[in-house]
Amino acid sequence: MFLIFCTAEDKNKIESSISRLKAEVAALKGELDAIKRQPDSTAELKAQLATLKGELDAIKRQPDSTVELKAELATLKGKLESQPDFTAELQTQLETYKAAITNQLREMFQVQIDALKKENDTLKDEVDALKRQPDSTVELKAQLATLKGELDAIKKENAALKDEVDKLKQQISNPTTPPTSPTPPTPPTPDEKIFYLKPNDAAFISNDIEKIPAQIAKALNVDDMKNFLIANDSETSKKFQKLLNVHFKAVKSFADKLKLKDLDDEELSETVTSKYFKLFQQIIFDNLLLAIQRGVKTSDDFYAEFLAKLNAYLEQCGIYSVNVKAGVKATDDDYKNMSLQNVKTSNKNLAGVINQIERLPYRINYLDEFGEQKFFQYNGMMSLYKAV
Amino acid sequence: MANYLFGIDFGACNLKCVRADKSKMRPVRLNTNDDGSFHTPNAIFYKKNKDGDVEFSIGQYAIDMGSLTPENLVVGLKRKLELKDWRQFIPNLNCDVTAEKVAEDILKKIFDAATKNVPAGDESHAMVTVPVIFTKHQRNLIKAAAQKAGFIVDGVINESFAAIFGVDAEEDSLNVIFDLGGSTLDVSIIKFERDEVQELVAAGLKLGGIDIDRAILEKILKPKFGDALAARWQCLNADDFQMNFVRRLRENLYADEFDESVSATLVDAYFDFEITRAEVDALLESEGYREKIFAMLDELFGELAQGEDCFDKSDVTKIWALGGTMHIPYFRNLLEEYFGEDLFNALDYDFEDNDELIEGLDDKYLVVAGGAANFLKQRENITAINAIPYRICYSLGKNLQLGIAKNMPAGFETLYLHLDLVELDNCGWKISLYQTFGDEANFDDAAYLGEVQLDSALYEKKEKPLLKLKMMRDGRLRLRFNERRMLDDGNADIILVEQHFLNLEE
Numbered sequence: 001m002f003l004i005f006c007t008a009e010d011k012n013k014i015e016s017s018i019s020r021l022k023a024e025v026a027a028l029k030g031e032l033d034a035i036k037r038q039p040d041s042t043a044e045l046k047a048q049l050a051t052l053k054g055e056l057d058a059i060k061r062q063p064d065s066t067v068e069l070k071a072e073l074a075t076l077k078g079k080l081e082s083q084p085d086f087t088a089e090l091q092t093q094l095e096t097y098k099a100a101i102t103n104q105l106r107e108m109f110q111v112q113i114d115a116l117k118k119e120n121d122t123l124k125d126e127v128d129a130l131k132r133q134p135d136s137t138v139e140l141k142a143q144l145a146t147l148k149g150e151l152d153a154i155k156k157e158n159a160a161l162k163d164e165v166d167k168l169k170q171q172i173s174n175p176t177t178p179p180t181s182p183t184p185p186t187p188p189t190p191d192e193k194i195f196y197l198k199p200n201d202a203a204f205i206s207n208d209i210e211k212i213p214a215q216i217a218k219a220l221n222v223d224d225m226k227n228f229l230i231a232n233d234s235e236t237s238k239k240f241q242k243l244l245n246v247h248f249k250a251v252k253s254f255a256d257k258l259k260l261k262d263l264d265d266e267e268l269s270e271t272v273t274s275k276y277f278k279l280f281q282q283i284i285f286d287n288l289l290l291a292i293q294r295g296v297k298t299s300d301d302f303y304a305e306f307l308a309k310l311n312a313y314l315e316q317c318g319i320y321s322v323n324v325k326a327g328v329k330a331t332d333d334d335y336k337n338m339s340l341q342n343v344k345t346s347n348k349n350l351a352g353v354i355n356q357i358e359r360l361p362y363r364i365n366y367l368d369e370f371g372e373q374k375f376f377q378y379n380g381m382m383s384l385y386k387a388v
Numbered sequence: 389m390a391n392y393l394f395g396i397d398f399g400a401c402n403l404k405c406v407r408a409d410k411s412k413m414r415p416v417r418l419n420t421n422d423d424g425s426f427h428t429p430n431a432i433f434y435k436k437n438k439d440g441d442v443e444f445s446i447g448q449y450a451i452d453m454g455s456l457t458p459e460n461l462v463v464g465l466k467r468k469l470e471l472k473d474w475r476q477f478i479p480n481l482n483c484d485v486t487a488e489k490v491a492e493d494i495l496k497k498i499f500d501a502a503t504k505n506v507p508a509g510d511e512s513h514a515m516v517t518v519p520v521i522f523t524k525h526q527r528n529l530i531k532a533a534a535q536k537a538g539f540i541v542d543g544v545i546n547e548s549f550a551a552i553f554g555v556d557a558e559e560d561s562l563n564v565i566f567d568l569g570g571s572t573l574d575v576s577i578i579k580f581e582r583d584e585v586q587e588l589v590a591a592g593l594k595l596g597g598i599d600i601d602r603a604i605l606e607k608i609l610k611p612k613f614g615d616a617l618a619a620r621w622q623c624l625n626a627d628d629f630q631m632n633f634v635r636r637l638r639e640n641l642y643a644d645e646f647d648e649s650v651s652a653t654l655v656d657a658y659f660d661f662e663i664t665r666a667e668v669d670a671l672l673e674s675e676g677y678r679e680k681i682f683a684m685l686d687e688l689f690g691e692l693a694q695g696e697d698c699f700d701k702s703d704v705t706k707i708w709a710l711g712g713t714m715h716i717p718y719f720r721n722l723l724e725e726y727f728g729e730d731l732f733n734a735l736d737y738d739f740e741d742n743d744e745l746i747e748g749l750d751d752k753y754l755v756v757a758g759g760a761a762n763f764l765k766q767r768e769n770i771t772a773i774n775a776i777p778y779r780i781c782y783s784l785g786k787n788l789q790l791g792i793a794k795n796m797p798a799g800f801e802t803l804y805l806h807l808d809l810v811e812l813d814n815c816g817w818k819i820s821l822y823q824t825f826g827d828e829a830n831f832d833d834a835a836y837l838g839e840v841q842l843d844s845a846l847y848e849k850k851e852k853p854l855l856k857l858k859m860m861r862d863g864r865l866r867l868r869f870n871e872r873r874m875l876d877d878g879n880a881d882i883i884l885v886e887q888h889f890l891n892l893e894e
Contacts, residue, residue, distance in 0.1 A: 114828070267414075271750065274424030281423065282640065336421055339448070340455040361421075369414070370505065376424040379448065386456065 194296065194304065195289070195360050197311055197320040203365040203373055204318025205276060207268045209260050216258070216276060219251045219317045225309045232302055236295065240288065240306065247283040254279055266369045273366035277376045280319065280362070284310070285378050289359050314362070321360040322380070330354050330384055337361040339379050342386040351387035358382065390510045394502050394539070395760025396495070397517050397547065398530060400466040400571025401597060401635075401712065403428045403446065403494065404754055405502050408761035412748030413554075415758075416502045419447040426751060431463045432494050434480045442480055446497045451632065462490050464598070466519075466571050469526050488529050495537035503538070514539035515760040517547040519572040520592030520777050521825055523835035524892065542764055547756045548576035549587050549774060551710055553766070554759030556744050561705035564727075567756065568719055569711040570597040575684065576775070577692055577699075583770050588699070589691045589795040590777040591684050592825075595677070597713040600668075601634040603675055608667055609634065616661075641665060642715045665717070672718050681722055691795040707732040710755050715739050773798055773861060776892060778823040780857065780865065781834060784808065785815035788822060788829040791857045792865075801858035804870065804882075809849055817842040819855075821865070821890060840867055840888045847871055847885060854882060865890040 205215050222244055229241045254275065263271055288310065295303030314320075322337055329352045330338075343355050361380040368374050394416070397404040404426060405416040418428040433450035435443050445453065454461025460480045468474040468487050475484040503512050516534050518527055527544040534541045548565040557563055557580045567574045576590040610617060617630075641663060672678075692699050707727055709720060720734035742750050749758040763772070780792040784807065792802060807819075818841050822834035847853060854870040867888045874880050 118832075264412075275750070277424045286636075286640070335453055336449055338452065340452045342455055377421040378423050379421065379452075384456070 194307060195293075195311070195321060196323055197315055197362075199320045199322075199363070200318060200365055203269055203273070203367045205269050205273045205366065207265050207367060207371075209265070209268060212260060212268065212272055213255070213258075215318070216251075216255050216272075219276070219279065220248065220255065221316065222248050222313065225306070225313060228306060228309055234302065236291070236302065240291070243283050243287055247279070250279050250283070266371070269367035270369065273364060274376060277319075277364050277378070280314075280317070281378055284314070285359065285362060290381075293358055319362055319364050321362050322377075324354070324357055324360055324380060324382065326354045326357050326382070328354060330382075334382070337377065337380055338382045341381070341383045343383050344388045345385045346388065347385075348387040350385040353385045355383040355385050390507070392503065392506050392510060392512045393761055393764045394512060394514045395517070395550065395757040395762070395764065396498060396514050396534065396539075397550075397754075397757035397760065398466065398491075398495075399430060399569055399756075400464060401430060401569070402753065403430050403498060404757040405498050406749070406754055406757040406761045407502065408765040409748070413746060413754075413758040413761055414748055415751070415754050416498075418498060418501045419449070421449065426754060429463075430465060430494070431461060432465075432490060432497075433462075434460045434478050434485075436480050444493050444497070446494055464571075465490050465494065467598070469522075469529060470594075488533055491530060491533035492536045495534045495539070499538040512539055513542050513764060515542055515550070515764040516544050517550045517756050517760050518544055520546050520548060520574045520576070520590050521572060521594065523823060524837055525835055542767075545760065545763065546574060546576060546587070546590055546774065546777075547572075548574040548590060549578065549772075550757075550759040550763060551708060551755050552576070552578045552580060552585060552759060553763040554746055554749055554755035554757075555708055556746060558705060562699060562703050564704055564707045566707060566709050566714075566723060567711045568596065568709075568713040570713065572596050573681070573684075573711075575688060577688060577704075579697075584773070585770055586773040587775040588695055588697075588797070589688050590775040591688050591795075592777065593680060593684055595680065596711075597635070597638075598631070600672070600713065600716070601631055601638060603671055604638060604663070604668060605630055605634045607671055608663055609661065612663075613661055637661065637663065638668070639715075641668065642717070668716070669718050672716075677718075678722055681719075682726060685726055688795075691793075695797050701727065704731060709737060710752055712753060714752075774863065776859060778825050779829065780837070780892075781822045781824055781829045782855070782857075783820045783822065784811040786811065788824075788831055788834060790829050791821075792859060794825075796859055798859050798861040802856055804854035804856060806852045807855055807869075809852060812842070812844070812853070817844040819867070837865075837892065838890045840890065842869060843886060848873060853885070860889075863892055865892050 205212055225244060226241070229237045229244065258272070258275075260268065260272070292303050292307050292310070296307065324334055324338060334354070338357075338361065345351075358381040361377050363375040363377045365373055365375050393408040395406045395408070395413075403418055405418060407414045407416055415426050417426065428447040429451055430446075431448075431450040431454065432444055432446050433453040435445065435453060437443055444450075450461060451463070454463070457479070460478055462468075462476060462478075462485070465487060469491065471487075474487050477484050499512070506512055514534055516530055518530055522530075531541050531544050547569070548567045551565045551567055552563060557578075559580070559582055561580050563578045563580055565574070565576045565578060571594070573593040573595045574590070575592070577588050579586045579588055642665070689701055697703075704727065707723060709723060709732070714720065714737075717734060720732075720737050723732045724734040739752060742752060745752070745755060746758065746762060749755060775795050776792075777794055779790065779794050781788045782791050782805075783789065789805070791805065792800065818839055820839045821837040822829075822831075823837050824830075824834045826833045842853075848871060851872045854872070856868045856870065858866040858868070860866055867890065868884055869886050869888075870882050871885050872880055873883050
């Protein structure tokens with residue numbers, strides 16, 4: 001045996017290790033004793049094991065049903081697969097029902113929408129009808145303006161009469177100066193006379209095909225009017241020049257395009273005259289003459305001078321007018337020849353009296369298909385008093 | 389005994405009558421004082437003469453006389469024919485007049501002017517034109533009025549159908565007649581062959597010059613010149629006068645040679661009223677005319693495509709733009725936009741160019757009346773087939789059921805329509821038929837066509853009777869009533885029980 005020499009530190013380490021080991025041994029002994037004291041379960045476990053073994057053997061002895069189950073499972077699968085797939089059909093039915101319900105709902109709402117639309121339209125119509133009703137306040141205002149004018153006129157007349165009465169009284173009280181006679185009313189300006197054109201006896205355009213172009217060509221001779229307008233530098237003159245230019249172009253176009261040989265002899269006069277007369281209606285009758293009618297009431301001589309030239313032109317074109325007088329009661333012929341516009345008056349004596357003539361009627365003669373002479377007429381325009 | 393043939397266009401704004409001579413058409417002058425234009429306003433004035441007898445006048449003279457006593461004047465009768473039970477009290481007659489009575493009086497004046505030189509004993513036959521949307525009742529009313537006036541009326545036809553006989557249409561052509569008049573827009577698409585003229589589809593709108601004039605008055609003139617107009621138009625027949633003024637203003641505005649702006653003078657006012665084409669175009673656009681017209685044309689071509697020829701826009705040979713309101717360039721531009729410049733050039737259109745009209749018609753206003761006269765002249769030599777531009781519905785008392793859709797071709801037959809036995813018993817086995825122009829069937833818009841009385845004893849009544857409707861080529865509606873029955877061999881079959889016919893055209 002060898003002596004091992006160690007230090008005190010080492011000795012301590014060894015002693016601690018021995019102590020630790022002794023503790024562990026004691027612990028283990030304790031555990032062993034505890035285990036020993038436990039009931040011996042191995043027998044129980046062995047018994048359980050034997051039981052389980054027995055069960056396992058019993059199971060092993062049972063018929064093997066997995067095959068059967070597998071077969072049954074296969075059979076069921078087969079049946080399941082062979083069953084028709086109703087899902088698609090069900091889905092289709094579902095879609096159909098959905099569509100039907102949607103359509104029904106749509107129809108139902110559509111009916112309601114249509115009913116509402118109809119009601120809306122009815123209300124709109126009512127509103128429009130109400131809007132179309134004359135605004136009575138405006139009419140009343142206009143009536144008021146007229147009455148005021150008439151009142152002013154009566155007041156003036158009264159003032160004039162009063163003056164005359166005063167003068168006469170003075171004359172009576174101081175009979176040195178002779179009484180003055182009352183001022184006669186100023187006769188109305190005979191405007192319509194300057195528009196009057198004497199009637200023609202014959203048809204301007206006959207059924208003689210050879211003579212027609214020359215007759216129509218007379219309407220192209222506007223130089224006299226044109227030169228007069230050019231010599232007068234005014235806005236009105238320029239406007240008239242423009243209108244005259246349009247009229248000339250229309251006549252030129254008509255003359256160039258006219259196909260006389262397409263017409264039967266007996267209809268030449270009527271057909272050509274109706275188209276020829278139409279050339280004068282818009283520019284000459286509806287525009288120039290109305291503008292002149294306004295203008296002659298002013299102090300500007302331009303209008304009267306131009307009218308003289310226009311009248312000469314119309315005469316050379318075969319056109320004449322019908323005499324209608326203002327200030328007298330309208331006759332049956334006046335009603336046939338004139339377009340009317342009423343002017344209200346409270347003076348019953350003026351009912352049916354022609355207030356003013358804006359344009360005379362204009363005519364041109366022609367021969368109808370039976371050779372009978374007739375005329376085309378472009379109606380005049382007048383205003384007529386209507387007592388209210 | 390000779391026959392004189394006349395075509396009568398009972399227009400909303402103007403009356404027109406044309407006589408068919410051997411070689412050409414001759415317009416009849418209807419005005420008391422004629423300005424050469426054949427324009428005779430559709431107006432009638434009832435007047436008492438010195439002896440107290442009542443006379444009546446038509447045309448411009450009637451309008452002028454009506455300015456004195458407007459209560460004795462009737463204007464715009466065509467629109468009044470569209471109303472139910474319209475009547476007006478005429479003081480000079482001391483009684484009410486109905487639309488039928490007024491129509492008869494107007495047509496009497498037309499008859500007098502037209503037959504002035506017709507020898508006694510000779511017959512005067514007439515073909516009268518009406519808008520597409522006129523119901524059977526309205527057509528019968530016009531026909532009766534013309535007959536009472538003295539005409540032998542051989543038919544009442546659509547205005548747009550009559551027009552194809554007033555123009556020089558090509559052989560084997562497909563024509564669109566676009567007739568925009570005073571009261572209605574009538575469109576027909578017509579297949580024109582040597583001896584057969586078939587109106588394939590037709591439609592109409594209550595849209596015309598009168599509506600445009602009303603819009604111009606209310607939405608341009610009054611807002612712009614309100615005070616001046618109010619002071620100016622103190623006259624008693626203000627609305628008629630205003631509308632007449634607007635019409636003249638509009639005609640001046642679109643006279644060929646005029647510039648953008650036009651002025652019109654009024655009696656006594658010394659006032660220039662100016663409106664421009666741009667203002668009117670903007671108004672027409674805002675009123676939705678483009679949408680309405682395009683929608684109608686689309687619907688027509690849609691219906692046309694369902695016909696046996698399956699025609700479409702590209703098959704159209706010619707567009708005929710007619711009617712007084714077509715002088716407004718806005719509508720010509722719409723046609724160019726819809727059909728294309730190759731088919732309809734708005735700038736090329738010339739209202740005064742009448743080379744494409746038949747012999748004797750020198751005025752586009754007369755195309756419808758002239759066409760009617762020409763159709764009357766030719767009808768024994770050609771086969772004319774009309775479209776039925778309305779839906780045919782039937783009723784067993786309570787509800788209106790849809791039968792045949794609009795513009796179905798001649799020969800079209802419906803599938804079996806089931807008739808409820810209880811409803812049949814309730815209505816006494818009487819089926820009523822109606823026409824509607826709208827898309828849906830309701831009694832508000834429906835016009836009565838006729839009725840059929842069934843013999844209930846002929847039916848076994850074990851199952852619902854089955855109705856089939858068929859449009860015949862001769863214009864009649866055939867109704868076949870069937871029933872499913874067990875036959876002797878044990879099989880079930882559908883048996884025809886009874887058959888009826890209803891005349892749709894007069």
